[in-house]
Amino acid sequence: MADFKIENGTSNQTKQETKSYRKFGKEQYKAFMDIKLNKSTDIKSFLFSCLITLLIVLPFLLILIVVFRTFVYNPYIKMLIFVIGWGLLLICNGLSNYFMVRLSKFYFTDNPKLNEIDEKAIMFYQTFNFGFMLFTLVIIIFFALGVV
Amino acid sequence: MINYLMSLWESFVKKTIIKKILLIFLLIIYIFIIVICTVHISVDKTTPGYVNDVSYLIDVESENPRGKVYTVSVFSSQKVSILEYFLSSMDNKSSIIKGKRQTIYTKKEENKIDTLFKEQSIQDSIILAYETAKSNHYDVSLSYEYIGYCLLYIPQNYLNTDLDDFRIGDIIIAIDGVDVDENIDVANIITSLSIPEKKKFKVLRDNVEMEITPSDKMIDYLTTQKLNKSLGYKSYKIDYDNAKPKLDREKSNTVGPSGGLMQTISVYNAIIPEDITHGKRIMGTGTISLDGSVGKIGGIEQKVATVDLYDGDIFFLPESNYEEAKKMYDKIKKPSFDLVVVNDFTEAIQYLERLGENNG
Numbered sequence: 001m002a003d004f005k006i007e008n009g010t011s012n013q014t015k016q017e018t019k020s021y022r023k024f025g026k027e028q029y030k031a032f033m034d035i036k037l038n039k040s041t042d043i044k045s046f047l048f049s050c051l052i053t054l055l056i057v058l059p060f061l062l063i064l065i066v067v068f069r070t071f072v073y074n075p076y077i078k079m080l081i082f083v084i085g086w087g088l089l090l091i092c093n094g095l096s097n098y099f100m101v102r103l104s105k106f107y108f109t110d111n112p113k114l115n116e117i118d119e120k121a122i123m124f125y126q127t128f129n130f131g132f133m134l135f136t137l138v139i140i141i142f143f144a145l146g147v148v
Numbered sequence: 149m150i151n152y153l154m155s156l157w158e159s160f161v162k163k164t165i166i167k168k169i170l171l172i173f174l175l176i177i178y179i180f181i182i183v184i185c186t187v188h189i190s191v192d193k194t195t196p197g198y199v200n201d202v203s204y205l206i207d208v209e210s211e212n213p214r215g216k217v218y219t220v221s222v223f224s225s226q227k228v229s230i231l232e233y234f235l236s237s238m239d240n241k242s243s244i245i246k247g248k249r250q251t252i253y254t255k256k257e258e259n260k261i262d263t264l265f266k267e268q269s270i271q272d273s274i275i276l277a278y279e280t281a282k283s284n285h286y287d288v289s290l291s292y293e294y295i296g297y298c299l300l301y302i303p304q305n306y307l308n309t310d311l312d313d314f315r316i317g318d319i320i321i322a323i324d325g326v327d328v329d330e331n332i333d334v335a336n337i338i339t340s341l342s343i344p345e346k347k348k349f350k351v352l353r354d355n356v357e358m359e360i361t362p363s364d365k366m367i368d369y370l371t372t373q374k375l376n377k378s379l380g381y382k383s384y385k386i387d388y389d390n391a392k393p394k395l396d397r398e399k400s401n402t403v404g405p406s407g408g409l410m411q412t413i414s415v416y417n418a419i420i421p422e423d424i425t426h427g428k429r430i431m432g433t434g435t436i437s438l439d440g441s442v443g444k445i446g447g448i449e450q451k452v453a454t455v456d457l458y459d460g461d462i463f464f465l466p467e468s469n470y471e472e473a474k475k476m477y478d479k480i481k482k483p484s485f486d487l488v489v490v491n492d493f494t495e496a497i498q499y500l501e502r503l504g505e506n507n508g
Contacts, residue, residue, distance in 0.1 A: 048149055059178055062185035063231070070235040070242075072223060073196035073457065106152050 024118070025125025032101060032117050041107050049099035053092050060088060082144045089136045094127030184230040190248035191228050194447045196241050196454040197221040199431055202407070202414035205400055206270065210393040210418060215425030217414035219407030220433050220454050220463075222447040240479060241453040252306040260316050261300050262403035268298070268381045269404075270397060272438050273411035275384065276493060277419060278391070280412075280440070286420050291387040296321035296352060297334035298383040301375055302366075313363050315353060319383050322350035335379040341367045382438070393419055406445035408436030409464060412493050413500075424500040431455045431485070432464030432496075440493040444468040449476040452487075460485040462503075464496055 064081055071077040101119035108114050126132070160171065199218040208214070226249060228236065236244040253261070278290035296319040304315055320334055321327060324347050328334055341347060341362070349360045362370070370379070388395055395415070410432045417424050433451050435443035445451075448469040453476055455463045465473055467489045477487055490496045 044149070048152070059181035059185070062181065066185050066229055066231045067235065069228075070195070070232050070239065073198065073241070073454065075457070103152060106155065 021121060022125050022128060025121035025123075028118050028121045029097070029125055031113070032104075032122065035111070035113050035117075037104060037108060037111075037114075042104070045100050045103040045107065048103055049096045052099045053096040056095060057088060057092055064088070079144070082140055086136055086140045089140075090127050090129075090133060093129060093132050094123040094125075097126040098123035184234075186229060188227045188229055189233060189246065190226060191233060191244050191246050192224070192226060192249050193228055193233075193236055193242065193244045194222050194224045194450050195236070195239075195243075196450045196457060197223045199454065199458045199460070200402060200407070202411050203418070204398060206274065206395060206397050206411060206415055208393055208395045208415060208418035212393075212418055212421055213423040213425075214414070215417045215423050215427075216429045217410055217417060217425060218429065218431045218458070218460070219402070219410045220431050220451040221402050221407075222450040222454065224447065241450065241476075243447075243449060252303045254305045257303065257305060257316060259403065264298060264300055264317055265405040266400050266403050266407075268383075269406075269408035269436060270400070270411060271384055271386065272436050273408055274386060274395065274397075274415055276436060276438060276440060277412045277415035280493065280497070281416055281419050284420075287392070288419050289392040291390055292384045294330045295319055295383045295385050296328055297380055299380040301373075301379055303369070307365050307369055309363055309366055312358075312360060313366050314349075314351075314360060317353070318360070319352040320349050321352055321357070324348055325350075330382060335375070338362075338379060339370055339373075339375060341371055343367050405435045405443075406433045409434040409442050409466075409490070409493065409496065412436050413464075413496055416493075416497065422504075424497065424504065426500070426504045428461040428503070429459065430462050430464070430500070431458070431460035432462070432488075434464065434466040434469075434490070436493060442466045442490055442492055442496075448473045452476040452480075455485055456480050456483055462486055462488055462500075464488050464490050464499075467491055 064085060068078065068081045071081075098119050101117055101122055105111075105114055105117070105119075160168065163171070197220070199220050202217050202219060203214045228244075233244060233246070236242045251258070275290065275292055278288050281288045282290075299314055299318045299320065300316060302314050302316050302318075304313075307313075320338075323332075323334070323337060337347075343364050346361055349362070351358055351360050388397070410430070413430065413432075433445050433448070435445060437443065442464075444466050448465065449472055451465075452463065452473050461484065463473075463485050465487065470487070470489050473487060477483060488496075488499055490499065
C-alpha cells in the first residue's frame with residue numbers, strides 16, 4: 001500500500017498534495033471496485049454503510065430541518081441551509097463509501113487486496129467527487145427554486 | 149451486522165477511561181439532540197411568511213397596467229419540536245404561545261372554513277372593485293346573482309350530527325319553501341330558531357339540492373352562540389365570461405379572508421385605465437366586505453415583518469390592527485415602507501390617487 005503522507009508546505013504544495021491525495025483516493029476506489037466480492041455480502045455492506053451514515057448525520061439533519069422550519073421566512077437563512085444541506089450530502093457520500101470499505105474488510109478479513117485499500121482516501125475522493133457534487137447541486141437548486 | 153456491532157463494542161471496552169467517558173458523553177448529546185428535535189409540544193406559533201402577487205390569483209384580461217399589489221401571508225403551526233420552540237422564542241419576529249389552542253373544530257373543519265372564507269373574500273373583492281369602478285364612471289360591467297347564504301361555523305364533529313343536518317359550506321337557498329333573497333337576514337332567522345318550530349331549509353351542498361331540518365342539538369347550539377354576524381356569508385355567482393373587462397381566477401394557495409382589501413385594490417387597478425399604484429410595491433392586509441369596510445386580521449406583527457423582508461413601499465392595514473403593527477414597525481431599522489391605516493376601500497384608493505398627485 002502506498003504510504004501517503006501530507007506534510008505542511010506552501011499553499012501551492014498543499015494544493016498539489018490535495019490533488020494527489022484525491023487522485024490516490026480515486027485509484028483506491030477503482031482498486032476496491034475491481035475486487036470481486038460475494039454479491040450478497042456486497043449488498044449487505046452497502047445497505048449497512050448507508051444505515052450507519054444516516055445514523056451519524058441524523059442529528060445534523062434534524063437540526064437543519066428545525067432551523068429551516070423556524071426561519072423559513074428568511075430567504076438568506078433558507079439559502080444558507082440549502083448550502084449546508086448540500087455539504088452534508090457530500091459528506092454522506094464520503095462516509096457511506098468509507099463504511100462500505102470498512103465493512104467489506106470486516107466480512108473478508110483474509111482478502112489481502114482488500115486489506116491494502118485505504119478507506120480514508122476513498123472517503124476523501126468521494127466527498128469531493130465532482131460528478132456527485134454537480135448532480136446534487138442541480139437537485140438542490142431545483143428544489144430550492146421550488147421552495148424559495 | 150451484529151458481529152460488526154459486537155466488534156465495535158469490544159473495541160470500546162478496550163479503550164482508555166477518558167475515551168470511554170468522551171464517547172458516552174457524545175452519545176448523551178446525540179440522544180439529547182434527537183429528543184429535542186423530534187418531541188413535539190402544543191403551541192400557537194406564527195412567523196413571517198411571504199407575499200403573493202394578486203394578479204396570479206385574479207387575472208383581468210385588459211391592457212391596463214396591473215401594478216404590483218400583494219397580499220401578505222404568515223406561517224402558523226400548532227405543534228413544534230422543543231428546539232423549534234426554543235429558537236422561535238428567541239426570534240423577535242415570531243410569536244409563540246405555549247399550550248393547545250382551544251377549539252371545537254377539527255383541523256379538517258378549520259381548513260374548510262378558511263377555504264370558504266378565502267372564496268368569500270375573492271367574491272366580495274371582485275364585486276366591490278367593479279361596482280366602485282362603475283360608480284366612478286369607468287366603462288366596466290359585471291353580472292352576478294345571489295345564490296344563497298353559505299354556512300361557515302357549524303361544528304359537525306363536536307355536535308356529532310348526521311348528514312341531513314347543517315354542514316359547513318351548505319348554501320341556504322330557501323326556507324319553508326320560500327326562496328331567500330339578498331335582503332333576508334338568514335343568519336338572524338337561523339339563530340332565532342326555536343326547537344318546537346321545525347323550519348325546513350333547502351340547501352345546495354356540493355351543487356346538489358337537498359332538504360334539511362336542523363336537529364334539536366344544532367338549533368340549541370346556533371341559538372346560544374351569538375353567531376349572527378359570523379355564521380356565514382352571502383354567496384354570489386359571478387359571470388366571469390361576460391364581465392367587462394373579462395377576468396379569470398386561479399385556485400388560491402392561501403386560505404383565510406385577510407387578503408380581501410389587496411385583492412380589491414389589485415382588481416380595481418386592473419379594470420381602470422390609470423395605474424393608481426404609480427410603480428410602488430403595494431402590500432397590505434385586511435378583510436373586505438361588500439360595503440367596502442376593512443376588517444381586523446390576525447398575525448399583524450408577523451405581516452409587518454414580512455413586508456420588511458420583501459421591500460414593500462406601502463403597507464395598508466385596518467385601524468383596529470394599528471397599535472400591534474406599530475410595535476413591530478418600531479423595531480425595524482430603517483423600514484422601507486409606510487404604515488397606512490384605512491377603514492374602507494375608498495380611503496385606500498384615495499390615498500393611492502393622492503400619491504400620484506404628490507409625485508407629480
